[in-house]
Amino acid sequence: MTADSIQSIREGLLRKEFSAVEVAREALVFAERENPKTNAFLLFSAERAVANAERVDARIAAGEEPGLLAGVPVAVKDVILTKGLRTTCGSRILEHYVPPYDATVVERIEAAGGLIIGKTNCDEFAMGSSNENSAFGPVRNPAAPDRVPGGSSGGSAAAVAQKTAVISLGSDTGGSIRQPASFCGVVGVTPTYGRVSRYGLVAFASSLDHIGPFARSVRDAATLLEAMAGRDPLDSTSADAPVPNYAAHLDGHVRGMKIGVPISYMRHALGETYELIDKAIRRLKGLGCELREISLPATDYAVAAYYIICTAEASSNLARFDGARYGLRSAASATLSDMYHNTRGEGFGPEVKRRIMLGTYVLSHGYYDAYYKKAQKVRALITRDFTNAFQSVDAIVAPVSPFPVFRIGEKVDDPMAMYLSDIYTITGSLAGIPCMSVPCGTTNEGLPVGLQILCNHFHEQQMFRLADAFERR
Amino acid sequence: MKLSEEQVRYVAKLANLNLTQAEIDRMVQDLGSVLEHMDSLAAIDTEGVEPMTQVLYQTEETATLRPDVERAPLANEAALANAPAAGSGYFKVPKVIER
Structure with missing residues (x-):
């Protein structure tokens, strides 16, 4: 399809060069044909996409504003609920689960004229950094089919990279949007905690879960965020802060912007990743940004703190999967207790079991203070590092991953090594x-690498302006 | 901190999680190496630091309150639609009390 951005689809629709129904049908034919190459989609939703496209066409025919995402094919990570459309979370335990309601983000995207064309593959319950933990097979990286797309939102990143979706939704708890975006060569955004409602996102670690966009340009990512951000009475953690018109302020003016470079982060980036990030930082200097070395000392303890907090919260959140109300129920269970134990034993994959076990352990009697409470204190120190840094800089740049995309199967046997690779995203x-x-x-092998940009709470606008200027350079 | 097989079995029981012997053997090894890394936290001084229980930013204390208005709940039929076993408007589970 020639129209492959939010803007170009909008212009084509308004000039009557094509209809939204044509966009939907063409996108679905292409996506269904290309999908076997990556396994990015788990489900296509042609009927729903076409019905929404008809509404967009009717609005345009009536001379009404068709919405910020008019006629744009969108892919949605399969941890986000879609009414009447199977939502598996990449897990056997929810293999046949059909949600009775839509997530708020899904409602908002469709109200803005977006066309949800399908649900994307991911690590089981968003737990993983490679998409190899899906019960429905790994996703392949569009840039290198023998390699992972990153995780946990691997399918959503791969779909946008493969152009089987124009934009997509992911969820990020410790890097699950940024890392696959980096590995697939697309833009991925984790907004401020509370910026986007999580009503209808299947909870992994509630104090860390975010929903955010993938796109092929900063402008499209900014537009998608604008369409779904803002207060939602159904999510008490969603912030009541005004939503700016993000895309309107991408003017390329970054001269004089103060950029912090955490030197210790650079020291650990390996080989070509180091070279590419270093080159990117020099390019920012060329755009007129002022570089400053900063220090984020508590980072050394971030992986330990993160994996205590996220597994503790996961062990509580995943208690709901017990075979009683939805999902799998183990067939041969005489007692209620057997039903719980067997259902969870049969339904969850190895990584989810590992995290439930870790989380249960760190919360158990006698270990709570040493692990969970200590981790929450370290989390406060990590936050303080950023608060201090943002007193003297407007943005921080860093690598996303210490190394480029790895091969499928390469790291699957060493969970600790996989956890350590999340170091730059979890802070x-x-x-x-x-x-x-x-x-x-x-x-040199053609593997994509991403630059991470971090800003202060609710400073998305500044972050997008810098990313857009960098993208255009 | 290394975990014994007995400890792994105890935690699995707390988590209502049935594990095979092979899974237990693997857990002893995997949880041990992760907990060893987590023990590094003991080295950082957190004296006087308040635990961070949630993300905080400048906002009014009442910012997350919503008006107390009625909202239609999920219909009984919709709530039961995914139930592995249901009847008479309820979820059905194995018997817990012998007559």
Whole structure:
């Protein structure tokens, strides 16, 4: 399809060059044909996409404003509920689950004229950094089919990279949007905690979960965020802060912007990743930004703190999957207790079981203070590091991952090594600040690498302006 | 901190999670190496630091309150639609009390 951005689809619709129904049908034919190459989609929703496209066409025919996302094909990560459309969370335990309601973000996207064309593959319950933990098979990286797309929102990143969706939704708890965006060469945004409603997002770690956009340009990502951000009475953690017109302020003016570079982060980035990030930082200087070295000392403890907090919260959140009200129920269970134990034993995959076990352990009697409470104190120190840094800089830049995309199967046997690779993304998650990945080049082998940009709470506008200026350079 | 097989079985019981012997053996190894890393937290001084229970930013204390108005709940039929077993408007589970 020639119209492959929010803006170009809107212009084509308003000039009557094509209809939204044509866009929907063409997008679905293309996506269904291309999907076997990556396994990015788990389900297509042709009927729903066409029905929404008809509404967009009717609005245009009536001379009404068709909405911010008019006629734009959108893919939605399969941890976000869609009424009447199976939502699996990449898990056997929800293999046949059909939600009775829509997530707020889904309602808002469709109200803005967006066309949800399908649900995307992900690590089971969003737990993983490679998409290999899906019960429905791994996703392949569009840039290198023997490699992972990153995780946990691997399907949503791959769909946008593969152009089987124009934009998509992911969820990010410790890097699950930024890392796959970096690995697939697309833009991925984790907004400020509370910026986007999580009503209808299947909870993993409630104090860390975010919903955010993937797109092929900063402008499209900014537009999608604008369409779904803002207070939602159904999510008490959603912030009552005005939503700016993000895309209207992408003017390229970054001269004089003060950029913090955490030197210790750079020290750990390996080989070509280091070179590409270093080149990106020099390019920012070329745009007129002022670079400053900063220090984020509590980062050394971030992985430990993060995996205590997220597994503790996950062990509580996933208690709801017990075979009583929805999802799998183990067939051979004589007692209620057997039903719980067997259902969970049969329904969850290895990584989810590992995290439930860790979380249950760190919350158990006698260990709570040493692990969970200590981790929450370290989280406060990590947040303080950022608060201090943002007194002297407007934005921070860093790598997203210490190394480029790895091969399917390469790291699956060492969970601790996989956890350690999340180091650059989890600090921003713990602080709840907005962060994003913007493509900054490819390695000699053609593997994409992303530059991470982090800003202070609710400073998405500044973050987008910098990312957009960098993208255009 | 290394975990014994007995501890793994105890935690699995707390988590209502049935594990095979192979899974238990693997958990002993995996949880051990992760907890060893987590023990590094003991080295950082957190004296006088308040635990951060949620993300905080400048906002009014009442910012997350909503008006107390009625909202239609999920219909009984819709709530039961995904139930593995249901009847007479209820979820059905294995018997817990012998007659």
